[in-house]
Amino acid sequence: MLLSSPDRSQIRNCKDCGKEIRVFNTLQNRCRDCTIKRHKPIKQRGPKTLQWEKFRDTVARPHLDRRDGIACHKCGVMPPKKEDGTYYRHDVEHTKKRGSHADLKFDVSLMVYLCRDCHIEETDTLRSAKIA
Ligand SMILES: [Zn+2]
Numbered sequence: 001m002l003l004s005s006p007d008r009s010q011i012r013n014c015k016d017c018g019k020e021i022r023v024f025n026t027l028q029n030r031c032r033d034c035t036i037k038r039h040k041p042i043k044q045r046g047p048k049t050l051q052w053e054k055f056r057d058t059v060a061r062p063h064l065d066r067r068d069g070i071a072c073h074k075c076g077v078m079p080p081k082k083e084d085g086t087y088y089r090h091d092v093e094h095t096k097k098r099g100s101h102a103d104l105k106f107d108v109s110l111m112v113y114l115c116r117d118c119h120i121e122e123t124d125t126l127r128s129a130k131i132a
């Protein structure tokens with residue numbers, strides 16, 4: 001009589017970085033880090049987005065440039081340089097989450113530049129903190 005409950009997990013190598021991972025379903029083929037890295041923000045379109053983008057380009061970025069400079073607020077990395085010698089800008093991230101602070105969405109004192117890595121780390125941290 002074989003009653004040992006079958007362990008359905010299996011060891012695979014992450015498709016991106018090759019690290020060994022234990023998976024529990026056939027769809028999973030990347031380690032957590034690579035899954036986060038590949039996560040691209042959903043493109044939003046609409047009047048609200050346009051309003052925000054206009055604000056970000058004309059108000060938030062010039063303000064942050066003056067106040068903090070253009071390096072990542074968290075790790076200090078510089079954004080990539082353009083062909084013409086000027087720099088791109090990192091993501092503008094709200095230090096307070098928008099959900100319950102909708103009225104603070106356009107308050108530049110609550111904004112910082114975050115590079116993509118820190119941005120992802122930050123949002124992931126907040127998400128898992130909410131679940132816990
Ligand atoms: Zn990986």
Ligand SMILES: [Zn+2]
Binds near residue numbers: 074114115118
């Ligand atoms: Zn950073």
